[in-house]
Amino acid sequence: MAVALLLMCYLATASSEGAPSPPERIAVVGAGIGGSAVAHFLQQQFGPQVQIDVYEADSIGGRLATITVNNQQYEFGSATIHSLNLHMQDFVKLLGLKQRREVAGKAAIFNGEQLVLEETDWYLLNLFRLWWHYGISFLRLQMWLEEMMEKFMRIYKYQAHGYAFSSVDELLHSLGGERFINLTRRSVAESLLEVGVTQRFIDEVIAAVVRASYAQPLTIPAFAGAMSLAGAQGNMWAVEGGNKLVCTELLKLTKANVIRARVTGIALLSTEGKMLYQLRHESDGGHGLDTYDMVIVATPQYQGGSNISFENFEPSVVELPGTYHRIVASVVHGYLNSSYFGFPEPKLFPFSSVLAADNPDLFFNSLDNICPVNVSASFRRKQPQEAAVWRVLSQRPLEKPQLKTLFRSYYSVQTRDWAAYPHYASALKELPPIVLHDNLFYLSGIEWAASSVEMSAVAAKNVALLAFNRWFQHHEKIDQKDLMHKLKTEL
Numbered sequence: 001m002a003v004a005l006l007l008m009c010y011l012a013t014a015s016s017e018g019a020p021s022p023p024e025r026i027a028v029v030g031a032g033i034g035g036s037a038v039a040h041f042l043q044q045q046f047g048p049q050v051q052i053d054v055y056e057a058d059s060i061g062g063r064l065a066t067i068t069v070n071n072q073q074y075e076f077g078s079a080t081i082h083s084l085n086l087h088m089q090d091f092v093k094l095l096g097l098k099q100r101r102e103v104a105g106k107a108a109i110f111n112g113e114q115l116v117l118e119e120t121d122w123y124l125l126n127l128f129r130l131w132w133h134y135g136i137s138f139l140r141l142q143m144w145l146e147e148m149m150e151k152f153m154r155i156y157k158y159q160a161h162g163y164a165f166s167s168v169d170e171l172l173h174s175l176g177g178e179r180f181i182n183l184t185r186r187s188v189a190e191s192l193l194e195v196g197v198t199q200r201f202i203d204e205v206i207a208a209v210v211r212a213s214y215a216q217p218l219t220i221p222a223f224a225g226a227m228s229l230a231g232a233q234g235n236m237w238a239v240e241g242g243n244k245l246v247c248t249e250l251l252k253l254t255k256a257n258v259i260r261a262r263v264t265g266i267a268l269l270s271t272e273g274k275m276l277y278q279l280r281h282e283s284d285g286g287h288g289l290d291t292y293d294m295v296i297v298a299t300p301q302y303q304g305g306s307n308i309s310f311e312n313f314e315p316s317v318v319e320l321p322g323t324y325h326r327i328v329a330s331v332v333h334g335y336l337n338s339s340y341f342g343f344p345e346p347k348l349f350p351f352s353s354v355l356a357a358d359n360p361d362l363f364f365n366s367l368d369n370i371c372p373v374n375v376s377a378s379f380r381r382k383q384p385q386e387a388a389v390w391r392v393l394s395q396r397p398l399e400k401p402q403l404k405t406l407f408r409s410y411y412s413v414q415t416r417d418w419a420a421y422p423h424y425a426s427a428l429k430e431l432p433p434i435v436l437h438d439n440l441f442y443l444s445g446i447e448w449a450a451s452s453v454e455m456s457a458v459a460a461k462n463v464a465l466l467a468f469n470r471w472f473q474h475h476e477k478i479d480q481k482d483l484m485h486k487l488k489t490e491l
Protein backbone atom coordinates (compact mmCIF):
# COMPACT_ATOMS: atom_id res chain seq x y z
CA MET A 1 0.00 0.00 0.00
CA ALA A 2 2.77 2.41 1.03
CA VAL A 3 4.72 1.51 -2.12
CA ALA A 4 1.65 2.23 -4.30
CA LEU A 5 1.15 5.63 -2.64
CA LEU A 6 4.82 6.50 -3.13
CA LEU A 7 4.59 5.50 -6.78
CA MET A 8 1.49 7.68 -7.29
CA CYS A 9 3.21 10.67 -5.65
CA TYR A 10 6.26 10.11 -7.88
CA LEU A 11 4.14 9.96 -11.04
CA ALA A 12 2.18 13.08 -10.07
CA THR A 13 5.40 15.04 -9.42
CA ALA A 14 6.97 13.78 -12.64
CA SER A 15 4.03 14.88 -14.77
CA SER A 16 3.77 18.28 -13.08
CA GLU A 17 7.51 18.85 -13.54
CA GLY A 18 7.83 17.24 -16.97
CA ALA A 19 4.97 18.80 -18.85
CA PRO A 20 4.25 22.51 -18.38
CA SER A 21 0.65 23.35 -17.67
CA PRO A 22 -1.27 25.00 -20.52
CA PRO A 23 -1.55 28.79 -20.67
CA GLU A 24 -4.25 30.18 -18.39
CA ARG A 25 -5.30 33.20 -20.43
CA ILE A 26 -5.01 33.88 -24.14
CA ALA A 27 -6.03 37.09 -25.92
CA VAL A 28 -7.00 37.28 -29.59
CA VAL A 29 -7.12 40.73 -31.23
CA GLY A 30 -9.79 40.86 -33.96
CA ALA A 31 -12.95 38.79 -34.50
CA GLY A 32 -12.85 38.38 -38.26
CA ILE A 33 -12.57 34.88 -39.66
CA GLY A 34 -8.88 34.80 -38.66
CA GLY A 35 -9.56 35.72 -35.02
CA SER A 36 -12.68 33.57 -34.64
CA ALA A 37 -11.01 30.55 -36.21
CA VAL A 38 -7.85 30.89 -34.14
CA ALA A 39 -9.92 31.08 -30.93
CA HIS A 40 -11.58 27.80 -31.93
CA PHE A 41 -8.34 26.07 -32.94
CA LEU A 42 -6.54 27.28 -29.78
CA GLN A 43 -9.27 25.76 -27.68
CA GLN A 44 -9.00 22.51 -29.63
CA GLN A 45 -5.27 22.43 -28.92
CA PHE A 46 -5.09 23.63 -25.31
CA GLY A 47 -8.46 22.40 -24.04
CA PRO A 48 -11.58 24.06 -22.65
CA GLN A 49 -9.99 25.20 -19.36
CA VAL A 50 -8.00 27.96 -21.11
CA GLN A 51 -9.71 31.35 -20.97
CA ILE A 52 -9.81 32.95 -24.41
CA ASP A 53 -10.65 36.66 -24.65
CA VAL A 54 -11.37 37.98 -28.15
CA TYR A 55 -11.14 41.76 -28.58
CA GLU A 56 -13.19 43.32 -31.38
CA ALA A 57 -13.17 47.06 -32.11
CA ASP A 58 -16.03 47.01 -34.62
CA SER A 59 -18.28 44.13 -35.81
CA ILE A 60 -17.75 40.40 -35.43
CA GLY A 61 -16.90 39.07 -38.88
CA GLY A 62 -14.63 41.95 -39.94
CA ARG A 63 -14.48 41.78 -43.74
CA LEU A 64 -17.30 39.21 -43.64
CA ALA A 65 -20.25 41.58 -43.35
CA THR A 66 -23.80 42.00 -44.59
CA ILE A 67 -25.98 44.94 -45.50
CA THR A 68 -29.77 45.21 -45.43
CA VAL A 69 -31.74 46.28 -48.53
CA ASN A 70 -35.54 46.08 -48.43
CA ASN A 71 -35.50 43.91 -45.29
CA GLN A 72 -33.15 41.40 -46.85
CA GLN A 73 -29.48 40.93 -46.14
CA TYR A 74 -26.75 40.81 -48.80
CA GLU A 75 -23.02 40.19 -48.60
CA PHE A 76 -21.18 43.52 -48.38
CA GLY A 77 -17.62 42.22 -47.98
CA SER A 78 -16.31 38.78 -48.87
CA ALA A 79 -19.03 37.08 -50.89
CA THR A 80 -17.79 33.71 -52.11
CA ILE A 81 -15.75 30.73 -50.93
CA HIS A 82 -14.02 28.13 -53.13
CA SER A 83 -15.23 24.53 -53.04
CA LEU A 84 -11.71 23.35 -52.10
CA ASN A 85 -11.58 25.61 -49.02
CA LEU A 86 -11.71 22.76 -46.53
CA HIS A 87 -11.50 24.69 -43.27
CA MET A 88 -14.52 26.78 -44.23
CA GLN A 89 -16.38 23.63 -45.24
CA ASP A 90 -15.53 21.99 -41.92
CA PHE A 91 -16.72 25.04 -39.98
CA VAL A 92 -20.05 25.02 -41.78
CA LYS A 93 -20.54 21.32 -40.94
CA LEU A 94 -19.35 21.67 -37.35
CA LEU A 95 -21.62 24.65 -36.70
CA GLY A 96 -24.71 23.10 -38.31
CA LEU A 97 -24.82 25.85 -40.94
CA LYS A 98 -25.72 25.31 -44.59
CA GLN A 99 -24.22 26.19 -47.93
CA ARG A 100 -26.46 28.59 -49.81
CA ARG A 101 -28.20 27.28 -52.92
CA GLU A 102 -26.39 28.50 -56.02
CA VAL A 103 -28.43 30.71 -58.34
CA ALA A 104 -27.11 30.38 -61.90
CA GLY A 105 -25.89 33.50 -63.69
CA LYS A 106 -23.60 34.38 -66.56
CA ALA A 107 -20.61 36.74 -66.69
CA ALA A 108 -19.12 39.02 -69.35
CA ILE A 109 -16.05 41.24 -69.67
CA PHE A 110 -16.58 44.89 -70.69
CA ASN A 111 -13.75 47.03 -72.09
CA GLY A 112 -15.49 50.41 -71.81
CA GLU A 113 -16.98 50.20 -75.31
CA GLN A 114 -18.23 46.68 -75.74
CA LEU A 115 -18.41 43.24 -74.18
CA VAL A 116 -15.26 41.40 -75.21
CA LEU A 117 -16.04 38.00 -73.75
CA GLU A 118 -19.51 36.64 -73.04
CA GLU A 119 -20.33 33.49 -71.12
CA THR A 120 -23.14 31.32 -72.48
CA ASP A 121 -25.34 28.65 -70.91
CA TRP A 122 -23.41 25.99 -72.77
CA TYR A 123 -20.19 24.70 -71.26
CA LEU A 124 -18.91 23.35 -74.57
CA LEU A 125 -19.73 26.57 -76.39
CA ASN A 126 -17.80 28.53 -73.71
CA LEU A 127 -14.81 26.25 -74.23
CA PHE A 128 -15.08 26.61 -78.00
CA ARG A 129 -15.19 30.39 -77.77
CA LEU A 130 -12.15 30.49 -75.51
CA TRP A 131 -10.28 28.19 -77.89
CA TRP A 132 -11.38 30.26 -80.92
CA HIS A 133 -10.21 33.53 -79.37
CA TYR A 134 -7.17 32.46 -77.39
CA GLY A 135 -6.00 29.05 -78.63
CA ILE A 136 -4.95 26.66 -75.87
CA SER A 137 -4.06 29.42 -73.40
CA PHE A 138 -7.00 28.59 -71.18
CA LEU A 139 -5.90 24.95 -70.99
CA ARG A 140 -2.41 26.02 -70.00
CA LEU A 141 -3.92 28.26 -67.34
CA GLN A 142 -6.07 25.38 -66.12
CA MET A 143 -3.07 23.08 -65.80
CA TRP A 144 -1.06 25.73 -63.97
CA LEU A 145 -3.90 26.30 -61.51
CA GLU A 146 -4.56 22.61 -60.97
CA GLU A 147 -0.93 21.95 -60.13
CA MET A 148 -0.90 24.84 -57.66
CA MET A 149 -4.17 23.85 -56.02
CA GLU A 150 -3.02 20.27 -55.67
CA LYS A 151 0.12 21.43 -53.85
CA PHE A 152 -1.77 23.96 -51.77
CA MET A 153 -4.11 21.20 -50.53
CA ARG A 154 -1.12 19.56 -48.78
CA ILE A 155 -1.54 22.07 -45.97
CA TYR A 156 -4.66 20.29 -44.74
CA LYS A 157 -2.74 17.04 -44.37
CA TYR A 158 0.15 18.71 -42.55
CA GLN A 159 -2.20 20.50 -40.22
CA ALA A 160 -4.23 17.34 -39.54
CA HIS A 161 -0.95 15.76 -38.31
CA GLY A 162 -0.20 18.74 -36.05
CA TYR A 163 2.65 20.28 -38.06
CA ALA A 164 3.14 24.05 -37.93
CA PHE A 165 5.37 26.65 -39.56
CA SER A 166 7.08 29.58 -37.91
CA SER A 167 6.98 31.79 -41.02
CA VAL A 168 4.87 32.18 -44.15
CA ASP A 169 7.96 31.34 -46.20
CA GLU A 170 8.41 28.02 -44.35
CA LEU A 171 4.73 27.22 -44.86
CA LEU A 172 4.86 27.94 -48.60
CA HIS A 173 8.13 26.07 -48.96
CA SER A 174 6.62 22.96 -47.40
CA LEU A 175 3.82 23.08 -49.98
CA GLY A 176 5.68 23.77 -53.18
CA GLY A 177 9.38 24.35 -52.48
CA GLU A 178 11.28 27.42 -53.71
CA ARG A 179 8.85 27.70 -56.60
CA PHE A 180 5.97 28.56 -54.27
CA ILE A 181 8.04 31.22 -52.52
CA ASN A 182 9.00 32.69 -55.89
CA LEU A 183 5.32 32.91 -56.76
CA THR A 184 5.00 35.54 -54.04
CA ARG A 185 7.86 37.54 -55.57
CA ARG A 186 7.08 37.61 -59.28
CA SER A 187 4.04 38.86 -61.08
CA VAL A 188 1.12 36.74 -62.23
CA ALA A 189 1.64 37.99 -65.81
CA GLU A 190 5.28 36.88 -65.84
CA SER A 191 4.47 33.45 -64.43
CA LEU A 192 1.67 32.83 -66.90
CA LEU A 193 3.77 33.88 -69.89
CA GLU A 194 6.37 31.40 -68.72
CA VAL A 195 3.90 28.50 -68.89
CA GLY A 196 2.81 29.49 -72.39
CA VAL A 197 -0.32 31.57 -71.76
CA THR A 198 -0.50 34.25 -74.47
CA GLN A 199 -0.18 37.99 -73.82
CA ARG A 200 -3.58 38.55 -75.41
CA PHE A 201 -5.33 36.13 -73.04
CA ILE A 202 -3.52 37.72 -70.10
CA ASP A 203 -4.49 41.26 -71.16
CA GLU A 204 -8.10 40.53 -72.07
CA VAL A 205 -9.19 37.88 -69.58
CA ILE A 206 -6.71 37.44 -66.70
CA ALA A 207 -6.45 41.21 -66.12
CA ALA A 208 -10.24 41.51 -65.71
CA VAL A 209 -10.41 38.61 -63.23
CA VAL A 210 -7.50 39.93 -61.16
CA ARG A 211 -8.99 43.42 -61.22
CA ALA A 212 -12.39 42.12 -60.08
CA SER A 213 -10.91 40.19 -57.18
CA TYR A 214 -7.98 42.28 -55.95
CA ALA A 215 -8.68 45.61 -57.72
CA GLN A 216 -5.05 45.64 -58.79
CA PRO A 217 -3.15 45.17 -62.03
CA LEU A 218 -1.31 42.17 -63.44
CA THR A 219 1.77 43.07 -61.43
CA ILE A 220 0.27 41.39 -58.34
CA PRO A 221 2.23 38.32 -57.22
CA ALA A 222 1.49 35.07 -59.00
CA PHE A 223 0.40 33.29 -55.82
CA ALA A 224 -2.33 35.85 -55.10
CA GLY A 225 -3.19 35.92 -58.81
CA ALA A 226 -3.67 32.15 -58.82
CA MET A 227 -6.06 32.38 -55.86
CA SER A 228 -8.21 34.91 -57.68
CA LEU A 229 -8.14 32.90 -60.92
CA ALA A 230 -9.14 29.74 -59.04
CA GLY A 231 -12.19 31.67 -57.83
CA ALA A 232 -13.14 32.47 -61.42
CA GLN A 233 -13.25 28.79 -62.39
CA GLY A 234 -16.63 28.39 -60.71
CA ASN A 235 -17.33 25.98 -57.83
CA MET A 236 -17.92 28.86 -55.47
CA TRP A 237 -20.32 28.84 -52.56
CA ALA A 238 -21.47 30.97 -49.66
CA VAL A 239 -23.04 30.42 -46.25
CA GLU A 240 -26.82 30.44 -45.99
CA GLY A 241 -27.68 33.37 -43.75
CA GLY A 242 -24.38 35.19 -44.39
CA ASN A 243 -20.70 34.25 -44.32
CA LYS A 244 -20.16 36.16 -41.08
CA LEU A 245 -22.27 33.53 -39.26
CA VAL A 246 -19.17 31.32 -39.27
CA CYS A 247 -17.43 33.88 -37.04
CA THR A 248 -20.29 34.49 -34.60
CA GLU A 249 -21.02 30.77 -34.28
CA LEU A 250 -17.37 29.75 -33.87
CA LEU A 251 -17.01 32.25 -31.04
CA LYS A 252 -20.17 30.91 -29.38
CA LEU A 253 -18.98 27.31 -29.74
CA THR A 254 -15.61 28.21 -28.23
CA LYS A 255 -17.38 30.10 -25.42
CA ALA A 256 -14.79 32.80 -26.05
CA ASN A 257 -15.20 35.92 -23.99
CA VAL A 258 -15.84 38.60 -26.65
CA ILE A 259 -14.74 42.03 -25.44
CA ARG A 260 -16.03 44.99 -27.44
CA ALA A 261 -12.91 47.15 -27.27
CA ARG A 262 -10.05 48.37 -29.42
CA VAL A 263 -6.63 47.11 -28.39
CA THR A 264 -4.23 50.05 -28.46
CA GLY A 265 -1.05 48.54 -27.07
CA ILE A 266 0.70 45.32 -26.10
CA ALA A 267 3.52 45.55 -23.53
CA LEU A 268 5.89 42.85 -22.34
CA LEU A 269 5.83 42.37 -18.55
CA SER A 270 8.20 40.23 -16.60
CA THR A 271 6.85 39.34 -13.17
CA GLU A 272 8.35 36.74 -10.84
CA GLY A 273 10.33 35.22 -13.65
CA LYS A 274 7.18 34.83 -15.76
CA MET A 275 6.68 36.57 -19.11
CA LEU A 276 3.27 38.09 -19.54
CA TYR A 277 1.71 40.38 -22.13
CA GLN A 278 -0.26 43.37 -20.96
CA LEU A 279 -3.01 44.53 -23.32
CA ARG A 280 -4.17 48.13 -23.23
CA HIS A 281 -7.64 48.62 -24.64
CA GLU A 282 -10.29 51.27 -24.94
CA SER A 283 -14.04 51.29 -25.49
CA ASP A 284 -17.02 53.53 -24.81
CA GLY A 285 -16.77 52.28 -21.23
CA GLY A 286 -13.22 53.67 -20.86
CA HIS A 287 -9.70 52.29 -20.81
CA GLY A 288 -8.59 48.92 -19.50
CA LEU A 289 -5.51 46.77 -18.89
CA ASP A 290 -5.36 42.98 -18.85
CA THR A 291 -2.52 40.46 -18.77
CA TYR A 292 -2.19 37.26 -20.78
CA ASP A 293 0.19 34.34 -21.22
CA MET A 294 -0.26 34.43 -24.97
CA VAL A 295 -1.58 36.93 -27.55
CA ILE A 296 -2.60 36.46 -31.19
CA VAL A 297 -2.90 39.57 -33.35
CA ALA A 298 -5.52 38.69 -36.00
CA THR A 299 -5.89 42.01 -37.74
CA PRO A 300 -3.64 43.49 -40.45
CA GLN A 301 -0.79 45.69 -39.25
CA TYR A 302 0.69 47.96 -41.91
CA GLN A 303 2.03 51.44 -42.50
CA GLY A 304 -0.62 53.97 -41.63
CA GLY A 305 -3.11 51.24 -40.62
CA SER A 306 -1.43 49.71 -37.59
CA ASN A 307 -3.31 50.79 -34.54
CA ILE A 308 -1.45 48.75 -31.92
CA SER A 309 1.80 49.84 -30.29
CA PHE A 310 4.27 47.27 -28.98
CA GLU A 311 6.20 48.25 -25.85
CA ASN A 312 9.18 46.90 -23.85
CA PHE A 313 10.14 44.32 -26.47
CA GLU A 314 13.81 43.66 -27.03
CA PRO A 315 14.47 43.59 -29.95
CA SER A 316 11.58 45.94 -30.58
CA VAL A 317 8.54 44.90 -32.63
CA VAL A 318 8.75 47.32 -35.53
CA GLU A 319 5.83 48.70 -37.53
CA LEU A 320 5.19 46.28 -40.36
CA PRO A 321 5.77 47.79 -43.80
CA GLY A 322 3.44 47.85 -46.84
CA THR A 323 0.02 49.43 -47.23
CA TYR A 324 -3.53 48.20 -47.80
CA HIS A 325 -5.55 48.68 -50.97
CA ARG A 326 -8.85 50.50 -50.85
CA ILE A 327 -12.04 49.11 -52.41
CA VAL A 328 -15.40 50.81 -52.29
CA ALA A 329 -18.40 48.48 -52.30
CA SER A 330 -21.65 50.18 -53.40
CA VAL A 331 -24.85 48.21 -53.06
CA VAL A 332 -27.41 49.74 -55.38
CA HIS A 333 -31.10 48.86 -55.54
CA GLY A 334 -32.24 49.95 -58.98
CA TYR A 335 -32.65 49.42 -62.71
CA LEU A 336 -29.51 48.58 -64.68
CA ASN A 337 -28.75 50.77 -67.67
CA SER A 338 -28.12 47.89 -70.06
CA SER A 339 -27.66 50.35 -73.00
CA TYR A 340 -24.26 51.23 -71.52
CA PHE A 341 -23.21 47.64 -72.21
CA GLY A 342 -24.68 47.62 -75.72
CA PHE A 343 -28.15 46.23 -74.90
CA PRO A 344 -30.74 49.00 -75.53
CA GLU A 345 -33.53 46.52 -74.72
CA PRO A 346 -33.10 45.77 -70.97
CA LYS A 347 -34.84 42.42 -71.03
CA LEU A 348 -32.31 41.07 -73.52
CA PHE A 349 -29.37 41.70 -71.18
CA PRO A 350 -28.40 38.14 -70.16
CA PHE A 351 -25.60 38.72 -67.62
CA SER A 352 -25.58 38.77 -63.84
CA SER A 353 -21.92 39.84 -63.59
CA VAL A 354 -19.80 42.25 -65.59
CA LEU A 355 -16.05 42.43 -65.05
CA ALA A 356 -14.14 45.51 -66.16
CA ALA A 357 -11.24 44.94 -68.56
CA ASP A 358 -7.87 46.46 -67.77
CA ASN A 359 -8.85 49.95 -68.93
CA PRO A 360 -7.84 52.78 -66.58
CA ASP A 361 -10.75 54.89 -67.84
CA LEU A 362 -13.29 52.41 -66.50
CA PHE A 363 -14.53 53.68 -63.15
CA PHE A 364 -15.66 50.32 -61.76
CA ASN A 365 -14.01 46.93 -61.31
CA SER A 366 -17.03 44.66 -61.23
CA LEU A 367 -20.79 44.77 -61.17
CA ASP A 368 -22.85 41.87 -59.78
CA ASN A 369 -26.54 41.22 -59.56
CA ILE A 370 -26.45 39.80 -56.01
CA CYS A 371 -28.78 37.38 -54.24
CA PRO A 372 -29.84 37.72 -50.61
CA VAL A 373 -27.96 35.65 -48.04
CA ASN A 374 -31.13 33.58 -47.53
CA VAL A 375 -32.25 31.99 -50.76
CA SER A 376 -35.52 30.05 -50.66
CA ALA A 377 -36.23 27.11 -52.96
CA SER A 378 -38.52 29.32 -55.05
CA PHE A 379 -36.08 32.21 -55.32
CA ARG A 380 -35.27 33.39 -58.85
CA ARG A 381 -32.88 36.06 -60.00
CA LYS A 382 -34.56 39.34 -60.96
CA GLN A 383 -35.09 39.82 -64.67
CA PRO A 384 -32.80 42.49 -66.19
CA GLN A 385 -35.71 44.87 -66.75
CA GLU A 386 -36.74 44.63 -63.06
CA ALA A 387 -35.29 46.57 -60.14
CA ALA A 388 -32.55 44.40 -58.63
CA VAL A 389 -29.81 44.66 -56.03
CA TRP A 390 -26.39 45.21 -57.61
CA ARG A 391 -22.98 45.33 -55.98
CA VAL A 392 -20.44 47.57 -57.65
CA LEU A 393 -16.78 47.43 -56.62
CA SER A 394 -14.69 50.48 -57.50
CA GLN A 395 -11.48 52.22 -56.52
CA ARG A 396 -13.28 55.37 -55.40
CA PRO A 397 -16.81 56.18 -54.28
CA LEU A 398 -19.11 56.35 -57.31
CA GLU A 399 -20.11 59.87 -58.27
CA LYS A 400 -23.65 60.68 -59.31
CA PRO A 401 -22.91 60.75 -63.08
CA GLN A 402 -21.19 57.37 -62.75
CA LEU A 403 -24.22 55.92 -60.96
CA LYS A 404 -26.41 57.39 -63.70
CA THR A 405 -24.19 55.68 -66.29
CA LEU A 406 -24.68 52.26 -64.71
CA PHE A 407 -28.30 52.60 -63.60
CA ARG A 408 -31.37 54.06 -65.34
CA SER A 409 -32.72 54.89 -61.89
CA TYR A 410 -32.25 53.61 -58.36
CA TYR A 411 -34.00 53.57 -55.01
CA SER A 412 -30.99 53.38 -52.73
CA VAL A 413 -27.20 53.30 -52.66
CA GLN A 414 -25.21 52.15 -49.63
CA THR A 415 -21.43 52.25 -49.63
CA ARG A 416 -18.59 50.92 -47.57
CA ASP A 417 -14.98 51.86 -47.99
CA TRP A 418 -12.82 48.82 -47.23
CA ALA A 419 -9.09 48.59 -46.53
CA ALA A 420 -9.56 45.42 -48.49
CA TYR A 421 -6.31 43.69 -49.39
CA PRO A 422 -2.56 44.26 -49.23
CA HIS A 423 -1.48 46.77 -51.83
CA TYR A 424 0.74 44.31 -53.62
CA ALA A 425 2.64 46.98 -55.52
CA SER A 426 4.09 48.08 -52.18
CA ALA A 427 5.52 44.53 -52.21
CA LEU A 428 7.52 43.60 -49.19
CA LYS A 429 11.04 42.26 -49.59
CA GLU A 430 10.10 39.59 -47.07
CA LEU A 431 6.73 38.28 -45.99
CA PRO A 432 5.76 39.50 -42.49
CA PRO A 433 6.75 37.41 -39.46
CA ILE A 434 4.37 35.12 -37.58
CA VAL A 435 6.33 35.02 -34.31
CA LEU A 436 6.61 38.54 -32.89
CA HIS A 437 7.82 37.34 -29.48
CA ASP A 438 7.89 34.01 -27.51
CA ASN A 439 4.11 33.71 -27.20
CA LEU A 440 3.00 36.69 -29.27
CA PHE A 441 1.89 35.77 -32.79
CA TYR A 442 0.78 37.68 -35.90
CA LEU A 443 -1.81 35.88 -38.05
CA SER A 444 -2.62 38.35 -40.83
CA GLY A 445 0.80 38.43 -42.55
CA ILE A 446 -0.33 35.52 -44.71
CA GLU A 447 -2.42 38.02 -46.72
CA TRP A 448 0.81 39.15 -48.37
CA ALA A 449 0.97 35.71 -50.02
CA ALA A 450 -2.76 35.86 -50.89
CA SER A 451 -5.72 37.39 -49.15
CA SER A 452 -8.87 35.30 -48.81
CA VAL A 453 -11.18 33.90 -46.17
CA GLU A 454 -9.57 30.47 -46.39
CA MET A 455 -6.03 31.87 -46.23
CA SER A 456 -6.95 33.48 -42.89
CA ALA A 457 -8.43 30.16 -41.70
CA VAL A 458 -5.25 28.30 -42.77
CA ALA A 459 -3.16 30.91 -40.94
CA ALA A 460 -5.40 30.53 -37.87
CA LYS A 461 -4.85 26.78 -37.71
CA ASN A 462 -1.12 27.25 -38.26
CA VAL A 463 -0.83 29.83 -35.46
CA ALA A 464 -2.80 27.62 -33.03
CA LEU A 465 -0.57 24.61 -33.81
CA LEU A 466 2.58 26.73 -33.66
CA ALA A 467 1.57 28.26 -30.30
CA PHE A 468 0.82 24.78 -28.92
CA ASN A 469 4.00 23.16 -30.26
CA ARG A 470 6.16 26.00 -28.94
CA TRP A 471 4.44 26.02 -25.54
CA PHE A 472 4.96 22.28 -25.04
CA GLN A 473 8.29 22.29 -26.88
CA HIS A 474 7.24 19.88 -29.60
CA HIS A 475 10.06 21.16 -31.79
CA GLU A 476 9.80 18.16 -34.10
CA LYS A 477 6.39 19.48 -35.18
CA ILE A 478 7.71 22.87 -36.33
CA ASP A 479 9.26 23.73 -39.71
CA GLN A 480 9.84 20.10 -40.66
CA LYS A 481 11.42 19.67 -44.08
CA ASP A 482 10.22 17.24 -46.71
CA LEU A 483 6.93 16.71 -44.89
CA MET A 484 5.11 15.16 -47.81
CA HIS A 485 7.65 12.36 -47.97
CA LYS A 486 7.74 12.02 -44.20
CA LEU A 487 3.97 11.65 -43.95
CA LYS A 488 3.90 9.07 -46.74
CA THR A 489 6.49 6.92 -44.99
CA GLU A 490 4.92 7.44 -41.53
CA LEU A 491 1.52 6.21 -42.70
Ligand SMILES: Cc1cc2nc3c(=O)[nH]c(=O)nc-3n(C[C@H](O)[C@H](O)[C@H](O)COP(=O)(O)OP(=O)(O)OC[C@H]3O[C@@H](n4cnc5c(N)ncnc54)[C@H](O)[C@@H]3O)c2cc1C
Binds near residue numbers: 032055080
Ligand atom coordinates in the same frame (compact mmCIF):
# COMPACT_ATOMS: atom_id res chain seq x y z
C1 LIG B 1 -15.09 43.87 -50.67
C2 LIG B 1 -14.34 42.61 -50.35
C3 LIG B 1 -14.62 41.45 -51.06
C4 LIG B 1 -13.94 40.27 -50.76
N1 LIG B 1 -14.28 39.14 -51.44
C5 LIG B 1 -13.73 37.95 -51.06
C6 LIG B 1 -14.21 36.73 -51.60
O1 LIG B 1 -15.16 36.70 -52.42
N2 LIG B 1 -13.63 35.56 -51.18
C7 LIG B 1 -12.62 35.54 -50.25
O2 LIG B 1 -12.14 34.45 -49.89
N3 LIG B 1 -12.14 36.69 -49.72
C8 LIG B 1 -12.68 37.89 -50.08
N4 LIG B 1 -12.26 39.06 -49.49
C9 LIG B 1 -11.12 38.99 -48.55
C10 LIG B 1 -11.56 38.45 -47.19
O3 LIG B 1 -12.71 39.12 -46.78
C11 LIG B 1 -10.45 38.64 -46.16
O4 LIG B 1 -9.25 38.07 -46.64
C12 LIG B 1 -10.78 37.97 -44.83
O5 LIG B 1 -12.11 38.22 -44.45
C13 LIG B 1 -9.82 38.49 -43.76
O6 LIG B 1 -10.25 38.05 -42.49
P1 LIG B 1 -9.40 38.39 -41.19
O7 LIG B 1 -10.12 37.86 -40.02
O8 LIG B 1 -8.02 37.93 -41.39
O9 LIG B 1 -9.36 40.01 -41.13
P2 LIG B 1 -10.59 40.98 -40.87
O10 LIG B 1 -11.83 40.42 -41.42
O11 LIG B 1 -10.14 42.32 -41.34
O12 LIG B 1 -10.74 40.98 -39.28
C14 LIG B 1 -9.97 41.79 -38.44
C15 LIG B 1 -10.87 42.27 -37.29
O13 LIG B 1 -10.06 42.95 -36.33
C16 LIG B 1 -10.76 44.08 -35.84
N5 LIG B 1 -9.74 45.02 -35.32
C17 LIG B 1 -8.88 45.78 -36.04
N6 LIG B 1 -8.04 46.45 -35.21
C18 LIG B 1 -8.41 46.10 -33.94
C19 LIG B 1 -7.92 46.47 -32.66
N7 LIG B 1 -6.89 47.28 -32.51
N8 LIG B 1 -8.54 45.95 -31.55
C20 LIG B 1 -9.59 45.08 -31.69
N9 LIG B 1 -10.08 44.70 -32.90
C21 LIG B 1 -9.49 45.19 -34.01
C22 LIG B 1 -11.51 44.60 -37.06
O14 LIG B 1 -12.61 45.39 -36.67
C23 LIG B 1 -11.92 43.29 -37.74
O15 LIG B 1 -13.18 42.85 -37.32
C24 LIG B 1 -12.93 40.26 -49.75
C25 LIG B 1 -12.65 41.42 -49.03
C26 LIG B 1 -13.36 42.59 -49.32
C27 LIG B 1 -13.07 43.83 -48.53
